[in-house]
Amino acid sequence: QVTLRESGPVLVKPTETLTLTCTVSGFSLSNSRVGVSWIRQPPGKALEWLAHIFSNDEKSYSTFLKSRLTISKDTSKSQVVLTLTNMDPVDTATYYCARTPSYYYDGSGQRVIYYFDYWGQGTLVTVSS
Amino acid sequence: DIQMTQSPSTLSASVGDRVTITCRASQSISSWLAWYQQKPGKAPKLLIYKASSLESGVPSRFSGSGSGTEFTLAISSLQPDDFATYYCQQYNSYSLTFGGGTKVEIK
Numbered sequence: 001q002v003t004l005r006e007s008g009p010v011l012v013k014p015t016e017t018l019t020l021t022c023t024v025s026g027f028s029l030s031n032s033r034v035g036v037s038w039i040r041q042p043p044g045k046a047l048e049w050l051a052h053i054f055s056n057d058e059k060s061y062s063t064f065l066k067s068r069l070t071i072s073k074d075t076s077k078s079q080v081v082l083t084l085t086n087m088d089p090v091d092t093a094t095y096y097c098a099r100t101p102s103y104y105y106d107g108s109g110q111r112v113i114y115y116f117d118y119w120g121q122g123t124l125v126t127v128s129s
Numbered sequence: 130d131i132q133m134t135q136s137p138s139t140l141s142a143s144v145g146d147r148v149t150i151t152c153r154a155s156q157s158i159s160s161w162l163a164w165y166q167q168k169p170g171k172a173p174k175l176l177i178y179k180a181s182s183l184e185s186g187v188p189s190r191f192s193g194s195g196s197g198t199e200f201t202l203a204i205s206s207l208q209p210d211d212f213a214t215y216y217c218q219q220y221n222s223y224s225l226t227f228g229g230g231t232k233v234e235i236k
Contacts, residue, residue: 037225047165047173047216049225063130063224096172112223115163117184119172 002026004036004097004120011126012087018125022080022097029075030055033102035113036080038071040093041122048093052113053080054103060113087127094122131155131219135228141236146207150215150231152200158221164193164202165216167230173216177202207233 008020020038027034037052051071052060061069070083080097098116106112132155142148152162160180165173175184177193180200190205204211212235217228 046229047218047227049218049227052225060223098172106222110223112161112220113225114220115175115178115218116165116173117175119174122172 002099002118004099004118006095006097006120006123008095008123008125010124011128013129014088014127016087018082018084018087018091020082020084020095020097020123020125022082022120024078024080024097024099027099029073029078029080032056035100035103036073037098037100037113037116038080038082039096039098039116040091041096042090042093045093050084051082052100054111058111060111089127092125092127094124096120096122130224131158131222131226133217133219133226133228135215135217135231137231138229139232139234141234142207143236144207144209146236148204148207148233150202150217150233152195152202152217152228154198154200154219154221157197158219160196161219161221162193162195162200163218163220164191165218166211166213167216168213176215204233 003025035054038050053071068085073080097120099118100114103111134153136151162180164177167173181193192203214230214232
């Protein structure tokens with residue numbers, strides 16, 4: 001049974017760094033095709049993809065937030081960690097981790113992530129002083 | 130980044146109605162499109178991938194169609210469990226993007 005579970009602080013102050021952990025079970029982070037992304041959703045708003053990590057440790061980031069994001073994984077602990085620096089109230093959102101079952105190569109040879117077949121329950125992070 | 134535009138943003142319908150939701154991409158994405166259903170306080174659930182492939186366990190009343198820049202999610206006969214918000218997502222480029230969502234409400 002595939003599960004993902006997010007953990008981290010519920011409240012952070014402006015300018016602080018957010019660190020979230022996604023603990024997975026039912027699949028291995030070393031599986032050659034599977035990967036994990038982070039996605040967020042501000043209250044009442046749409047979903048926004050943030051970052052992805054592939055099994056070989058290759059990373060992919062949102063164009064808009066690339067300078068503030070870092071994604072990493074610890075395969076032995078089945079964990080994927082996301083850090084987002086310089087938090088602002090507009091970063092208040094529910095943060096989800098989600099699994100992608102595979103990827104493909106586009107015409108330029110870049111890996112493109114698939115859809116998300118399993119999601120964690122999400123964790124609400126509020127940014128306020 | 131590829132922009133995804135959903136319409137309508139809100140849809141009022143009754144149980145048993147056939148409903149359709151449209152998703153338009155700012156450039157061609159071939160068939161690299163997924164649809165999700167999200168209920169309040171819950172994570173999204175995958176319904177359709179590759180524009181028209183039904184995810185395992187999803188009722189057959191859901192169907193997807195389209196390619197290029199225009200896509201449709203259809204629910205053939207709306208059930209009480211289907212009142213939710215629906216999102217499309219493109220995976221044609223490495224920077225994934227979602228549509229703004231369509232809320233299906235009870236009429």
